[in-house]
Amino acid sequence: MRRSRTLFLAALAVTTLTAGTSGIAAPATDIPTLATQTTEEGQTVIYDRYTWQRRELDKRLPVTEPWPDDFKIGATLQRYKLDTPPIPATLPLPARIMTDVYLVNAEPNLVYLIDAGADGLVLVDPGLTMTVPAILKNVEKLGFSPSQIKWVINTHAHFDHSMADAAFQKLGAKILVGRPDVAAVEKGTYVTGKYAFPALTKGVYPTLKVDWPVDDGEELKLGNKTFVAIATPGHTPGSTCYWLTIDGKNILFGGDTILFDYRLGANLPSFADAQAYFTSLKKLAFYGLYPNTTRWDVLLPGHGTMVLDRAYMDVLKGYQQVELNMTDNTQVQALPFATDNYRKLMFGRP
Template sequence: MRRLSILVSLLLATAAPAAANDPKWSEPIAPFKIADGLYHVGSRDIAAFLIDGGKDGLVLLDAGVPDFAPRVIENIRTLGFDPKRVRILLNSQAHFDHAGGLAAIQKATGAKLLLSAPDAALMKRGGKRDFAFGDAVPYPVARVDGIVKDAHRVTIGTATLTAHITPGHTKGCTTWTMPLKVDGATKTALFICGTSAPGYRLIGNPAYPNIVADFRASFAKLKALPCDIFLGSHGSYFNMDEKRGRAGATPNPFLDPEGCSAFLDASSRRFETELAKQQADHLRAGTVQK
């Protein structure tokens, strides 16, 4: 839990300003249905999504911190599914709070893990030598069984998810989309990877020299993607706490394209504000040195 507290201080404030230092970040909650074939099995703020592909099996997107893995398994059972039917593990970002539980869940289910190439490299290092956090928040290494590229489709039975590589928060940050039947119509769910730069060095970063270009390109891509069902790696991104209280209602409370657009606009503004601050600090430091 000490590592979790470290990560909270580094990452939590990036989920949403209101969530900063919230002890409920990893609090267990009951699993719930978002839409037909899609369920939340994560914690109060660290999201994990279960996708039902029918008779061919299940997909799990994200796994929370290492200590939360047993709860994810329990949540899957609570929903009436056999965890052994999880065939594929996917990840949004290879940070401790989203990838830390993958090794334990892989061991429990035998599922294959698919990651983007940069995040697969981070996973193989167990989160060490991270461009921003160094070795501060390591986690158990899971076996990487395949690499997903941009526009890669992952299909299991009736479920198909499409990968969109949106680097910045991690070098291989992966946003996912999938079609869903919602209120009698086909809609697109958008699972946003991450949009923040928590304490990141944005100017002259030798460990990630193209970080600014990557963030800006990712914001442009995210804003262009369809987003009917607004979801993400943290519940605070998409106001999950409030929406889950209305789960099952019509219209579906997770139908929120306006909220999705507002979140991305606010995130890009925060990024540009932080970048401008670092640029000004860098300029002042250069002036002092002269």
């Protein structure tokens, strides 16, 4: 961790000196990559501390003991010496995830920046209005200019992913949203979930006119990158995952539809649809089998842990979990850690 912080500071020093020969800012060359860990399944992942601690606690806390309340979990973590984990409290930002893909914010959601060549940059899920200055600063630290952000892709209309759309549109970006979520983003409706955290969405909720309503299967040619939109309704009606291939790896931008290791999107009332969610996860799990097989390699979700290889395992886990919920007629849980199934699965693992 100390090493990566030093690298990070070194990177800051060089980015200010980096400029393209054509007058357009070029990506900085010495940006730190994020520290990775290997899971029991052999996957290479970039853990967030929240996930790592609870996952490790699942391995240690006997299933006969009640799972601690999350607000009081500190004492239990301490009991199992999980209070000083090898995972940083916050990820160093900005950071390079892989070729042309950067992380420019991590709380409350993971915000990705994709270098699409001379035509500009793509931002995935800009998040809250209040985090816009931090994102812009990180874009500059990477050696880019905020005016190079030409497209903002939304995975869904929840406020913690799309509230900052209006701010980036004002800076010149085109806003892309899955068609069934367009009205929510444009009008700031109930579907945005803004009612759930009034402290974060207080004041005037920013609204806008969406530039590009996205349909299922649409190929989005953005600069030198082509994203394939995969409509995955369930978490919200217009939830959309995006498939991008870089260096032969199939990258899935999962939003809140599919996340690491049984983590899923919350079923917020009135618009979430568990049956649609199940169908969407099945579609993702078997996506492109006909005619070509798409093997998900990288999962870049909306929150938590990022997966750098064998991401198909997480897609299958999500699909199986929601299938179980449908069969048992139980509610889909966003976080798996306290559930009986997950605890039994994890306990005693090395």
